[in-house]
Amino acid sequence: SQQGEEDPQALSIQEGENATMNCSYKTSINNLQWYRQNSGRGLVHLILIRSNEREKHSGRLRVTLDTSKKSSSLLITASRAADTASYFCATDASNTGKLIFGQGTTLQVKP
């Protein structure tokens, strides 16, 4: 079964707007990761946040983690058409390599 659930399932915004995606998970985790996938190609690692971290930034990306609520959010600021993709959260509960992906959010950024 998949560990992470994401919402919304689909998001459509205009270029320049911010996009926020949420991820909830069920068990305790060691870290949570976010990935981007462009139309059926390989996934690209965006950011990893460890269980003892609350917020992390990378360029236009901001990730938060709330372990008490078992949830994370990914914020993409000043979105661009090139940000159009599917975004997945993934969690590792055991440091064994068992990285489990959420259902994903499909983001469309209109020029």
Next chain:
Amino acid sequence: DTEVTQTPKHLVMGMTNKKSLKCEQHMGHRAMYWYKQKAKKPPELMFVYSYEKLSINESVPSRFSPECPNSSLLNLHLHALQPEDSALYLCASSQSESSYGYTFGSGTRLTVV
């Protein structure tokens, strides 16, 4: 070299065929993974190799047989597949299990006819 290379990019095979998917990385990563992804679904973990040894098999049918000949190579041998096995097969690697982000290949699009 910061890539994971998968070959072939596309594969069409009959249900009686035997084929292999190949994955290669030269980043010195010691963990490698096979994932299966159906259309509009998230990737599903199949196998994990750590230091060239199989550490996780997610109850994958025996018609899928992984092999790790050395620290840079990962193969997935396919035999007697079913049409429902048609999917995108993704290989990934990481420095070690899960504490670092994974680097994914661009996948092999497999169609079983």
